[in-house]
Amino acid sequence: MGRAPCCEKEGLRRGAWSSEEDERLVEYIRRHGHPNWRALPKQAGLLRCGKSCRLRWINYLRPDIKRGNFTSDEEELIVRLHQSLGNKWSAIAAQLPGRTDNEIKNVWHTHLKKRLDDERKAVGGGGLQPQTRKKSKAKSTAAAAERETATPSAASPGRSSSATSSGVTCSTVTESAAAVSSSSSADQAAITSACHGHGHGHHHHQQQEHPHPAVKEESFSSAEQPPAAIDESFWSSTDVAGMMDLGDMDEELSLAGPSSARSEDMEFWLKMLLEAGDMRDLTVL
DNA sequence: AATCCCCGCAACCGCAGAACT
DNA sequence: TAGTTCTGCGGTTGCGGGGAT
Structure with a gap:
């Protein structure tokens, strides 16, 4: 079955995350959790795709990361x-x-x-x-x-x-x-x-x-x-x-x-x- | 001192399957 | 039940730092 791209690639940032982006992501998740990764970047005001946000959170920003x-x-x-x-x-x-x-x-x-x-x-x-x-x-x-x-x-x-x-x-x-x-x-x-x-x-x-x-x-x-x-x-x-x-x-x-x-x-x-x-x-x- | 090469890491990509409609 | 969407996973890549030459 066909698969939609994870996000509209146009206008989205890629590569290393800035501190501002991290801040936004952490703050947003702190307040709202992450019920929907796809919608998250938009709601959090991030020019990233949901996948990227998820990865950043899971691998880097999550508070229980050791x-x-x-x-x-x-x-x-x-x-x-x-x-x-x-x-x-x-x-x-x-x-x-x-x-x-x-x-x-x-x-x-x-x-x-x-x-x-x-x-x-x-x-x-x-x-x-x-x-x-x-x-x-x-x-x-x-x-x-x-x-x-x-x-x-x-x-x-x-x-x-x-x-x-x-x-x-x-x-x-x-x-x-x-x-x-x-x-x-x-x-x-x-x-x-x-x-x-x-x-x-x-x-x-x-x-x-x-x-x-x-x-x-x-x-x-x-x-x-x-x-x-x-x-x-x-x-x-x-x-x-x-x-x-x-x-x-x-x-x-x-x-x-x-x-x-x-x-x-x-x-x-x-x-x-x-x-x-x-x-x-x-x-x- | 300059350049090359290797390493470690974060991030990206694409697929598979679960969840939802 | 079939189609669609979303999430999670594993493989891979690109970048930057540091040591070796």
Whole structure:
């Protein structure tokens, strides 16, 4: 059947979002929720298509987004879930509260997949393996790993980069490489610790940053405060801080629909409990 | 110092299926 | 029940930063 374009392309903005647009979107959703993405941009006064608004909200502006680099526990969990679920990023993301499918997908393609490939090569061929990248890459990767461990908060200004500005609690690709084929008890521990991290933390550091392109956030661990430089004006000007009040947020989230952070949490814990046995089995694969 | 190359990330695109009429 | 609309998902791309040469 025919399919209408998601939006009339004429006159709509594309590309990176401005702080004003973010502001509008957040403010609108805070007040009205998002019952209809298609109509939202018009009603919010945004020159974007609904799809773009949705993506921006889901992947970036949603208050329950947990940002910062992935912990080794999270990476491990992703690897395991990917083994069982395949490229079902949304399903994987459902097990990692605060993480988006897009983010997980990116991490998979940039870090984890490479890591697994390397491991397979190491196991299969052993010894020296030809680098898929140029020779300089090995150097730069090692250097990056070193940077990560040596200068956790020495992130350079500008865009965030998990590889170049990893936080203290965040793993590097190499760091957790050996952990992938860990024992079943280790699995449980990893899952459990991941759960603890999510269960306790992710609601409370939601306001860590407002990652706006104009003032990209530094990378930092989930336990740290965001750098002072982060777009404070945005939070104050839009009363987003007020939105982050938990009580208020619950209200907002319930308004926003079934995917509230609270229900996600419940679902997460239920699934975790149910799947704990399955996860053990995965290690046998 | 300049240029090249690679990486990470946000955003876009198109499809599939659910929801609605 | 069929047609249409909307949402969600997965794959892909383009941009900007930073390290290497």
